[in-house]
Amino acid sequence: MLISDSSLVGAVLDWLAHGLWDLAWWQLGLLTLAVTHITMLSVTVFLHRHQAHRALDLHAAASHFFRFWLWLTTGQVTKEWAAIHRKHHAKCEQPDDPHSPHVHGIRTVLLRGYELYRAEASRPDTLQRFGHGTPDDWLERNLYTRFSWHGVALMLVIDLGLFGASGLTVWAVQMAWTPVMAAGIINGAAHYWGYRNFETPDASTNISPWGILIAGEELHNNHHTYPTSAKLSVKPYEFDIGWLYIRLLQRVGLATVKKTPPKLAYGHVRPVADERTLEAVISNRYELMAAYAKDMRRALRGELAAMTLRSSDATAIRAARRWLHRDSDKVPATAVAQLAIARAASPVLDKMVLMREELRQLWLNRVHSREQLAADLQAWCHQAEASGIAVLQEFSLKLRAAGA
Secondary structure, three states, rough: OOHHHHHHHHHHHHHHHHHOOOOOOHHHHHHHHHHHHHHHHHHHHHHHHHOOOEEEEEEEHHHHHHHHHHHHOOOHHHHHHHHHHHHHHOOOOOOOOOHHHHHHHHHHHHHHHHHHHHHHHHHHHHHHHOOOOOOOOOHHHHOOOOOOOHHHHHHHHHHHHHOOHHHHHHHHHHHHHHHHHHHHEEEHHHOOOOOOOOOOOOOOEEOOOOOOOOOOOEEEHHHHHHHOOOOOOOOOOOEEEHHHHHHHHHOOOOEEEEOOOOOOOOOOOOOOHHHHHHHHHHHOHHHHHHHHHHOOOHHHHHHHHOOOHHHHHHHHHHHHHOOOOHHHHHHHHHHHHHHHHHHHOOHHHEEEEEEEEHHHHHOOOOOOOOOHHHHHHHHHOOOOOOOOHHHHHHHHHHHEEEEE
């Protein structure tokens, strides 16, 4: 009897230590990465691209799987997440933005992003105004929303049962993953550090051209440029693993893509820019301004040899390379004087900066009629082609071929 009791106690202690699934440390690490990856996939595909932006439709089976997994691993309420994210886009970098690092401070968003999320989720006006169209079925009302934190408690029991004491670590990583990656890194770093493909009105950046760890959300500037696109990568060297999964879901009939980033089509060069050209320019303004920025950098390289800058003004060259193609309100005060030196030394660069702003006013203008804006575009093209600046002339011809 003592032997039997001893064996039972040993079995219980062994189960408490190792659980039902005794894995080596590296196997446990890989499994933890796998389950957190599924969580990020659920966030980006279901909460973000499907619910918040309606960039794709999901089959009921896929939708319910994502909802159940998020309930288990995050306790996220779909309506809260979608409403807060929609408000972020509507009020981006403004005082009402729920989590802008330029409003709350980068340190606050990185370290206390989850607190900002919970504070905004407690605002009924946010949920009422921005939470429309989210699930409101029996499961949502009576389980996922009503008992939102019971799922993560159940996940703790599952992890402890499967992995024993190590399951507590697995669970802790699962619980921290979304607050750190989404509430912290995406909401914070992706509006503070990184590169920009497009000059959006906000401060969004791409953290990395390879969107793998956070399932494609690293390409945040691309997303703010085309928020209703199911695909977040736009450049040949960029990779959005979330889009790969969406394509796989689409292949098996579990997803339907509604929108992807637009691609400007070019045809024959029109004699003059007309209203159709204007429509193509406004619809594809971010892509065109990115192309203009590339031309400005090309012109800068050609001008460097001819510029009469003193060696002490080398900082002006560095400032021009970094800021000359940016909107004036995005240029820091410390760089304004250096840009003025570079522009004074190069009439070509000065002209390109002036004409960039004139072109930008076409879609910012809220007073002129469509006919007047088309006439303004014609005048812009005429001025560009008469400037004697090769890159401006080439760009004008590209505009007159847009949308043809």
